[in-house]
Amino acid sequence: MDISRRKFLGCMAAAALGTTTGATGLAHAASGKEFTGYPDSFGVLHDSTRCIGCRKCEQACNEVNNLEKPDKPFDDLSVLDDRRRTDESAYTVVNKFDGNVFAKIQCNHCQEPACASACFVKALYKDKTGAVVYDESLCVGCRYCMVACPFNIPAFTYFDPLTPKITKCTMCLPLIQEGRLPGCVDICPKEALTFGRRADLIKMARQRMAKNPGQYVDHIYGEHEMGGTAWLYLSGIPFADIGMREDLGTTSAPELTAGPLAAVPIVVGLWPVFLTGIWAINKRKEKIAEQEQAAAVQAATEQAAQEKTKALEALQQKLAKEKETAIAAEVKKALEEAEEKAQQAADPDETTTDTDPAADTPPDDSGKQEE
Amino acid sequence: MSQETPIARKQYLTPFNVITGIILVIGFVLTVLRFTKGIGAVTNLDNNNPWGLWIGFDLLCGVALAAGGYMTSSACYIFGLKKYHSAVRPAILTAFLGYALVVFALHYDVGRPWRLPYPIFWSQGTSSLLFEVGLCVFLYLTVLFIEWTPAAFEWLGYKKIRGIVVRLTLMLTIFGVVLSTLHQSSLGALFMIAPSKLHPLWYSGYLHVYFFISSMFAGLSMVIFESTLAHRWLHHKMDDTHLAESDGVVLGFGRAASFIMMGYVGIKIIGLAVDNNWHYLATGWGMWFLVELVGFVLLPAILFSMGAREKNLTFIRVAAVWAVLGIVLNRLNVSLIAFNWHLPAADRYVPSIMEVGTTIFIVTLGVVVYRFIALKMPILHEHPDYKQAH
Numbered sequence: 001m002d003i004s005r006r007k008f009l010g011c012m013a014a015a016a017l018g019t020t021t022g023a024t025g026l027a028h029a030a031s032g033k034e035f036t037g038y039p040d041s042f043g044v045l046h047d048s049t050r051c052i053g054c055r056k057c058e059q060a061c062n063e064v065n066n067l068e069k070p071d072k073p074f075d076d077l078s079v080l081d082d083r084r085r086t087d088e089s090a091y092t093v094v095n096k097f098d099g100n101v102f103a104k105i106q107c108n109h110c111q112e113p114a115c116a117s118a119c120f121v122k123a124l125y126k127d128k129t130g131a132v133v134y135d136e137s138l139c140v141g142c143r144y145c146m147v148a149c150p151f152n153i154p155a156f157t158y159f160d161p162l163t164p165k166i167t168k169c170t171m172c173l174p175l176i177q178e179g180r181l182p183g184c185v186d187i188c189p190k191e192a193l194t195f196g197r198r199a200d201l202i203k204m205a206r207q208r209m210a211k212n213p214g215q216y217v218d219h220i221y222g223e224h225e226m227g228g229t230a231w232l233y234l235s236g237i238p239f240a241d242i243g244m245r246e247d248l249g250t251t252s253a254p255e256l257t258a259g260p261l262a263a264v265p266i267v268v269g270l271w272p273v274f275l276t277g278i279w280a281i282n283k284r285k286e287k288i289a290e291q292e293q294a295a296a297v298q299a300a301t302e303q304a305a306q307e308k309t310k311a312l313e314a315l316q317q318k319l320a321k322e323k324e325t326a327i328a329a330e331v332k333k334a335l336e337e338a339e340e341k342a343q344q345a346a347d348p349d350e351t352t353t354d355t356d357p358a359a360d361t362p363p364d365d366s367g368k369q370e371e
Numbered sequence: 372m373s374q375e376t377p378i379a380r381k382q383y384l385t386p387f388n389v390i391t392g393i394i395l396v397i398g399f400v401l402t403v404l405r406f407t408k409g410i411g412a413v414t415n416l417d418n419n420n421p422w423g424l425w426i427g428f429d430l431l432c433g434v435a436l437a438a439g440g441y442m443t444s445s446a447c448y449i450f451g452l453k454k455y456h457s458a459v460r461p462a463i464l465t466a467f468l469g470y471a472l473v474v475f476a477l478h479y480d481v482g483r484p485w486r487l488p489y490p491i492f493w494s495q496g497t498s499s500l501l502f503e504v505g506l507c508v509f510l511y512l513t514v515l516f517i518e519w520t521p522a523a524f525e526w527l528g529y530k531k532i533r534g535i536v537v538r539l540t541l542m543l544t545i546f547g548v549v550l551s552t553l554h555q556s557s558l559g560a561l562f563m564i565a566p567s568k569l570h571p572l573w574y575s576g577y578l579h580v581y582f583f584i585s586s587m588f589a590g591l592s593m594v595i596f597e598s599t600l601a602h603r604w605l606h607h608k609m610d611d612t613h614l615a616e617s618d619g620v621v622l623g624f625g626r627a628a629s630f631i632m633m634g635y636v637g638i639k640i641i642g643l644a645v646d647n648n649w650h651y652l653a654t655g656w657g658m659w660f661l662v663e664l665v666g667f668v669l670l671p672a673i674l675f676s677m678g679a680r681e682k683n684l685t686f687i688r689v690a691a692v693w694a695v696l697g698i699v700l701n702r703l704n705v706s707l708i709a710f711n712w713h714l715p716a717a718d719r720y721v722p723s724i725m726e727v728g729t730t731i732f733i734v735t736l737g738v739v740v741y742r743f744i745a746l747k748m749p750i751l752h753e754h755p756d757y758k759q760a761h
Binding site: 085086087114116117118119120121122123138139140141142143144146147148150152154155156157158159160161162163164165245247248249253254256257259260261263264267268271272275276278279282283285286 | 405406407408409410411412414416417418419421422445448449450451480481482483484486487489490493494495496498499500501502503505541544545546548549552553556557560561562563564565566567568576579
C-alpha cells in the first residue's frame, strides 16, 4: 500500500518535470495566436538604392530631437569612412559600404519589440501608430532592452551619474500626432525614405521590385525579420553587405521567451504540491519507522518477559521435583532406619533377617510427621 | 580572535583586517566615482556591451553560488536528511548574504538604483524575464532573511518570536525552493531573447533548465567550499555536533554534486544534438565550449565521485573549488565571453580595473559581514538554550 503510493508520487513528479521543461512546445500550441501589428500602423520604407549618403536625415533628426551638436558638421562626409552606430547624440546614422552604397540605421520599431518585451517596468511599449515609445519616468536603467535588441539600437547615457536614460529614435511620434512627417523622411532629398501605412509600404516595395527587374534583391527586409518591423528596407546588394543581419529569423522576441515564462505559473502551482508530498512521505516513513521500532521493542520486551516466566516455571517445577525426590529419599531412609530399629528391638541377636515388616506399618504418616 | 594579546590594540592590525581595510577604502572611492561621474567613468561598458562584469559575475555567479541555501534547507527539511542539519544555518546565512550583495551590486550597475522597487510596486513588466528574476529575488531575499532570523533572535534572547519563525520552517523552505527554481532558471532565460548575439553552443531552448540544474551543484559545491574555509578560520566556533556532522555533509554533498553534474553533462549533450550544433565543436569556440563542459564540469564530477567512493575529503574539497570555477566560467561565457561573439575584436568588452575593484570590494564586504555574524551568532554551533529545539 505504502510503496505503491510512493511510486505514484514519483511518477507524478517525473510528469511535472516533463511538463515544465517541455513547456515551450505547450505554450506555442496553446496560444495559437499571432500578432501581426496594429491595423493601419505606420512605417517607413528605406530604399537604399536611392540613398546618396548626404547625412541630411542625421541633421534633421538632431534638430527635431534637440540633440547635442556633433564636432564635425553634418555636411562633412568624411565621417562616413568609419562604421558608426546609434548613440545618445545620434538617433539615426548613415553608413557607407563597398560600392558607394549607403544605408541608414535607426530604431526599426518592431511589430513585437524585443526591447518592450524585455522591459521589466513597461518603460518601452508599442504605440498604436507603430512607434516604439520610451518612457523615461519609469526606466530603472537596467539596459536589458539593449541586450534584447537584435539591431543594437538603444543607447544609454553612461556618463550621467544619477539620471541616465535610454535613447533611441521615436519615429518622431510627436510630429506624427500633429499630422506631420518624421524629420528624416521630410528632409530626404532623394525620396529614399517613404512614410506611410506599413501595409501600403509593403505593396509599394513589391511594385518597385516588379517595375525594376534586376535592380533589387528579392527581399523586403523587415517584412518578417524578428516578427516584422515598421521600418522596411530595399537593397540592390545582399543585405549582409549593407551591414544588416540576415540570420535573425522570423520568430518574434516575445515568442523566444514564451516557454520559460509559461513554466513559471506551473512551477508555482506544482512545486508546493510535490515538495509537500515528498515531505509528507518522509514524515510518514519516519512515523512508520518509529511505530515499527516501538512495536519491535514491545515484542522483544514481551518475549523476554515470557521467556522469564517460562524459565521461572521450569525452575519451580525442577525445585518441586527435587524436593519430592529428596522427600522420598528421606522417607526411604527413615523407613530403613525404623525397620532397623524395630528389628533390633525385636531380635537384638539376629542381625540378619529376610522378613520385611515395612509392609505392615504405614510409612507415609510417619514421613509426614517428620516433615 | 580568541587568543589574548598583551596589547589589545594590536589585535586590530591583523593582515586580514589591513587588507580588508584597504579594499573597503578603495571600494568607497569607487562608489563615490560611480555616483558622481557615472557608470561610464568606472566601467568599460558601452552601447554594444550593456552588461559587463557586474551582471556576469556579481549577479549571475552571485545568485548561482548562493544556491546552497535552498539545496541544504530542502535536503534537511523536505527530503528528511536530518544529518545535514548543522549545515543549514551556515548555508542559509551565506545565501542570504549572497543575495543581499547581489542586490547591493545592482545598485552600482543600474542607472537609477532607487527605482529598483519600481518593477515590483509601481509598473510591472510581466512579459519580461527580468521582472520574474526581480520579483523572485526580492521575495527570496525576504524568505532567506526570515529563515536566518532565528539565529539573531537566539543571540538577542527573543525566545517567543524565535519559536514562531521556527514553526514556519517547512513553509519557508518550500517557498524558497519554488522561488529558487524560478529565478535561477530565469537568469538563463534572460539570454533566450537574444539568439542573434549569443554563440549557438551556449544559446539553447534549454538555457533556463541548464541554469537551474547547474545552480544545484553550484550550491552544493559552494557549501563544501565554505565549510573548508570555515574549518580553516572559524574552527573554534564550531560545536561537537557541527564537527561530527561536517564530514558527512562534505561526503554526501560531494556525492550529490557528482550525480547532478553527470546529469548536467548529459542534458548539455542533448542540447547539442537537438540544435545539431556538433559542427561548431571543431571551431575555436567549440574548443572553448569543451574546456568548460569537460574541463570544468565532467572532470570535477569525476573527482567528486572518486572522493565520495573512497571517502577522500580532500578530493571532494578540491572538486568543489573546481566546480565553483566551472560555474563562474559558464556564467561569464553566457553573459560576456560568448555573448556578442560576432562583434569585431575592437568592439568586444573587457572589464575595467575599476569594475574588477568594485566586484572585489563587494565580495570582501560579504566575507566581513559573514565573519562578524558567524563569530557573534549561533551559526556554526547551537545556542546552549536551544539545543534540540530546532
